[in-house]
Amino acid sequence: MPRTTGPGLRGRAHRAHLPRVARKVGSRSLSTLRPGGTLVSIVPPDESFPADRARAAGMRAVFTLVEPDQAALRAIASLVDSGRLRVEVGAVAPLEEVSRAHALGEGGRTRGKIVLSPT
Structure with a gap:
């Protein structure tokens, strides 16, 4: 699976993308995913979280909480x-x-x- 971050993602088809911080990154990240891809966010979801848009495009957008383990x-x-x-x-x-x-x-x-x- 490609593991890349940054502005160079546009136009590439990735299976997963893990944006670093900003909420707006999550929405932009959908354009980097291939059909069936997954956007994983560590930013708590709010009304701007793109879950519905991801689903409509045949992708997933999920939130995860990470704790030390x-x-x-x-x-x-x-x-x-x-x-x-x-x-x-x-x-x-x-x-x-x-x-x-x-x-x-x-x-x-x-x-x-x-x-x-x-x-």
Whole structure:
């Protein structure tokens, strides 16, 4: 399954999309999904949540609440270690440059995750 975020998604057909924060991202994300795809949001749904539009387009839009779970984190780490789950890293910045890293993310032009390194 493709695991990508950011503005470069438009025109691509993904099975799932997990928007990061804003409610408006959820609505825009529907255009990135293929028929039968799923939009997963961690933002609590309100009247703007696109569940009805997703259903009408042959997709799903769901909300999930994530709580810390040591066993689940170990399972995820195992998936990463085995190569079955990959994270696309778009940039690495030293912790002292957190404001630059934040500006990169806000600019919407980074493909992949921005990682802050303590060293």
